[in-house]
Amino acid sequence: MKMSDESRDFEVRVVWDPIEGGKALVKGKPTIRVVKPKGFNNEPDLFTPEDLVVAATTVCFMNSFIYFTKRMRIEFKSFECEAVGTLDKVGRSFEITKIVQRSRVVIHDKALRPKIERAFELGAKYCFVANSLKCPVIHEDEIIVDTSQS
Numbered sequence: 001m002k003m004s005d006e007s008r009d010f011e012v013r014v015v016w017d018p019i020e021g022g023k024a025l026v027k028g029k030p031t032i033r034v035v036k037p038k039g040f041n042n043e044p045d046l047f048t049p050e051d052l053v054v055a056a057t058t059v060c061f062m063n064s065f066i067y068f069t070k071r072m073r074i075e076f077k078s079f080e081c082e083a084v085g086t087l088d089k090v091g092r093s094f095e096i097t098k099i100v101q102r103s104r105v106v107i108h109d110k111a112l113r114p115k116i117e118r119a120f121e122l123g124a125k126y127c128f129v130a131n132s133l134k135c136p137v138i139h140e141d142e143i144i145v146d147t148s149q150s
Helices: 049-071 110-125 128-132
Strands: 013-017 021-025 032-034 078-090 093-107 137-145
Touching: 032 049, 049 078, 049 093, 049 110, 049 128, 049 137, 093 110, 110 137
Parallel strands: 093 137
Antiparallel strands: 013 021, 021 032, 078 093
């Protein structure tokens, strides 16, 4: 599960169709239907660039967190993360000015808390998508201890 030190390219093709809107195409993967940001009379069921930036950042953080929990041999019951990206007008344009991620992990033993905290810290530090953005990504992590068997 180690990432290579060699650079890799990720190819995406975007195609505009005046009837169906935009499509983001990645070879061998399902099409992502996309539209302009909300407030521009769009179909509400399609993804905007803002949705995809926040989602990519959050998925990357989750993947990093999971990677470090496996390396540290930490088992947990569940993990989820909700994120909110804030789009603000900056000068004449718009920018995502911050992303707040609220993670929640459920563990079976309170003794795991320090290791989980460290995995959260490392997951945030090594999330390459967040590291590629100019806006801050703020983490609000919650650890729940549930000693019941499930």
